[in-house]
Amino acid sequence: MIEIIPRNIFRFIVLVLIQVLILNNIEFSGYINPFLYVLFILLLPFETPAWLLLVSGFVLGLTVDLFMNTPGLHAAATVLMAFVRPFVLRIFAPRDGYEPGTFPRIFYYGVSWFFKYSALLIVIHHFFLFYLEVFRFTDFFSTFSRVILSSVFSIILVVLSQFVMFRK
Amino acid sequence: MRNLIRFLLKYYLVFLFLALEVVSLAIFFQRNEFQRAGILNATDRLKGAYHQKLGNLRSYLYLRELNRQLAEENIRLKNELGRAYESEEIFFYSVHDSVRGQSYYYTPARVINNTINKQRNYITLDKGRVDGIKEEDGVICPSGLVGVVYRVSPYFSTVLSVLNLDFRVSARMKKNNYYGSLFWDGLDYRFATLTEIPHHVDVLPGDTILTSGYSAIFPEGVMVGVVDKVSRKGGDFLEIRVRLATDFKNLVQVQVVTNLRKEERKSIENLSNSD
Structure with missing residues (x-):
């Protein structure tokens, strides 16, 4: 159980590096940034x-934020996402609850569960992020399309990464 | 008192959440020079080294495009030279006048990082204070306007791109010299909006927009773009959509324009304003 902490710290560093060094340089059609x-x-x-x-x-x-020159923006969105995560977990809980010793992964609860769980949280995160960045409701639909497009790409990456990270 | 503590303990999660959100939003909206400087310094080194590598690769890939742009600029400059020769007197005056001297200084620089998909986009250049770049210098490229130097470190500088909600520039119509304010609306990286041109002015799609030279940052007459669409909404002014001449998606080589007389100009303008 104790090895969970270093493993998560390692995951933190790797994910931030992937985000900053690779994904932030991807710009599909000026709209999408997963x-x-x-x-x-x-x-x-x-x-x-x-x-x-x-x-x-x-x-x-x-x-x-440090690496993207947007101090506070991603922090606000990610805190919101972390806050709603327990509620989302409760909504999608299996009938007899989550078994002890398992983790929120495809391997334990299946693709469909993981997809619903990650999709809802990612959409909440992106929605808050993009509207906070624009900070106005004119051009509502143009921002909305950015939210949806970026969410789709993030969700695809998140689900795919599961097959790369945890091969069984 | 005990009830209060019990209340706080019961809802401590909500309070923690609100506190963290308030801190984040405060940082986000503060956006002042100081904290931005501190944050950027912390990550500059890592990013600088990485973007330099990436920039090297990218500039190699864009060589063909770059050659084309440079060739175009050469042709344009030659044409202007030809125009200058026609009136020998003016040509002589502007180049050899030892009293007026040079007023703009150009430094070539390479783009090592650039975004177009945020609301506040910045560009990083591989030249900094040691190369003579100062804050609020203008940045242009062979095809048009790029932005304004925002922050300078010894070897790097960041540029407030035209594609930034905080960017404003004074621009004029080439054909009749009416001037207005140009800004980006945050939607499409190819278009910007020009306002403050009154209704009676004759504006047609295809008209050329240049910098006006009123800002002391850019020289007069730098290409900004061409009019794409003119709409007459309410209000006193036309709303003109401008197709930017600069393609921010393949920006590689830029020039930093230092106005050598900016201080003098600012001081005399301030003097007159305070009268």
């Missing part, structure tokens, strides 16, 4: 205390 780093929050164990979720969301967002 944010894979939220995978860190998605994969934290079920037993993570809620306050730790919030704090790690804040630290993760701020770290990404």
Whole structure:
């Protein structure tokens, strides 16, 4: 159980590096920028205390902000995502709850569960992120299309990464 | 008191959430020079080294495009030279006048990082203070306007791109010299908006927009773009959509324009304003 902490710290660093060094240089058609780093929050164990979720969301967002010249923006979105994660987990819980010793991954709960769980959280995160960045509701639909397009790409990356990271 | 503590303990998560959000949003909206400087310094080194490598690769890939742009610029400059020769007197005056001297200085620089998909886009250049670049210098490229130097470190500088909600520039119509304010609306990286041109002015799609030279940052007459669409909404002014001449998606080589007389001009303008 104790090895979970270094493993998560390692995952944190790798995800931030992938985000900053590779994904931020991808610009499909000037609209889409996938944010894979939220995978860190998605994969934290079920037993993570809620306050730790919030704090790690804040630290993760701020770290990404440092590299993207957007101080506070990603931090705010990731904290919101960390805050709603327990509620989302409760909504999609299997009938007899989550078994102890398991993690929120495809391997334990299947593709369909993981897809629903990550899609909802990623859309919440991206929605908040893009509207905060624009900070106005004129051009509502143009921002909305950016939210949806970027979410789709992030979700695809998150789900695919599961098959790369945990091969069984 | 005990009830208060019990209340706080019960909802501590919500309070923690709100506190973290407030901190994030405060950082986000503050956007002042100081914290930005501190944050950027912390990550400059890592990013600088990486972007230098990436920039090397990218500039190699874009060589063909770059050659084309340079050839175009050469042709344009030659044409202007030809025009200058016609009136020998003016030509002589502007080049050899030892009293007025040079007023703009150009430094070539390479783009090592550039974004177009945010609302506030910045460009990083591989030249910095040691190369003579100062804050608020203008940045142009062979095809048109690029932005304004925002922050300078010894070997790098960041540029507030035209594609940034905070960017404003004074621009004029080439054919009749009416001037207005040009800014980006955050939607499409190929278009910007020109306002403050009154309704009675005759503006047609295809008209050329140049910098006006009122800002002391850019020289007069730098290409900005061409009019794409003119719409007459409410209000006193036309809303003109301008197709930017610069293609921000394949920006490689730029020139930093230092106005050697900016201080003098600013001081005399301030003096007159305070009268």
